[in-house]
Amino acid sequence: MAGVVSYDLASGELHVFQAKSVVFATGGAGKVFKTTSNAHTLTGDGMGIAFRRGIPLEDMEFFQFHPTGLAGLGILLSEAARGEGAILRNSEGERFMERYAPTIKDLAPRDIVARSMANEVREGRGCGPNKDYVLLDLTHLEPAHIDAKLPDITEFARTYLGVEPYTEPVPVFPTAHYAMGGIPTNISAEVLQDNDTVVPGLYAAGEVACVSVHGSNRLGTNSLLDINVFGKRAGIAAAEYAKTADFVELPADPEAYTLNLLDHVRTADGTEKVAAIRKELQDTMDANMQVFRTADTLNQVLKDIASFEERYQRISVQDKGKRFNLDLLEAVELGFLLELAKVMTVAALHREESRGGHFREDFPERDDEKFMKHSMAYKDEHAPADGTAVSAEAIAGIRLATKPVVFTRYEPMVRKY
16 A cells, blocks of 8 residues: 545645555445435445455445335434334334234344335335335324434424324335445454455445444444444554555556546546436336345346446536536546446345345345355456356456355354244
């Protein structure tokens, strides 16, 4: 690790920082989906930069969908609402989680609740004019209790949907929330360039990283492990490394790649619009790569991405300036979104089982014999296409490998509710 090249949005200038150690803490990639709790900026740039530099991405098929996003918006309503007694109901007023998880009902794990909600909608028991959401019912709770325990939920429902939670159920539907996968690291937050080899001086922490403390299915609030525990470890390790390490010599023209990327996008004069491609990508990811997946839906995504990648070569940006050029920035981000969506989908296609946040309707059972292992996706322009699974143009350039799962005190068991 020799340093980083940074892009100053305010001026449009590039700055090269030589560094003994670098920490990636760039967050997740929820914007590959249309409905997400993630901020507009979470386009997976950190993962994409690492991937383009030869770092693998681990377990990218595992994405968590939080059950209770505001319908149509994705803004998160905390599961604390169900913890305080809120109930999920379908169009018939039924507390449907009693059918899916009879013992713990609405307090089932996020992936089970999300799939149950989506299934209610799919089978025609959704609510609203388009029957495309279910309802989170707090009306049996005392208003004073709601205000004391769930102030954000009432504020969000009133502000964004115009719903009064005291007297009306709140429309909700699963929202893309958290990437369990990312840049592989060890427990000291050191980035790995394969299953074992550390990249000296490079660290990652937070949602961009995959330690993996979450396995295939993060538990509620355990993102704090990524932020607090491994964020601190990354900072300490990076500082300790920098005390004794020497600077790595910078290449002759370190900013050349970034400069060429920005200039190519800024001066492009095609007819395709960035926003249109991004919307279509997010639409197909929501429709085909969300809580239910099959070989057919995943192959459809890869077919769509191949089309988007071809169109991406013919984009143009309206703003040709350098200062605060958000048009340019979103065009660059779209390149990362396309690449990461492809990696996620290829990994999901090859994992022919259901585990945690990854559910294959054509392979509904967990298969420990074949798939008790981490997936590792490498960018490899020479990687042959796997013609047995998907079309050649869809996965050429991605090499899939695996990494053993390390068991410590507890071994995975079958979940029963």
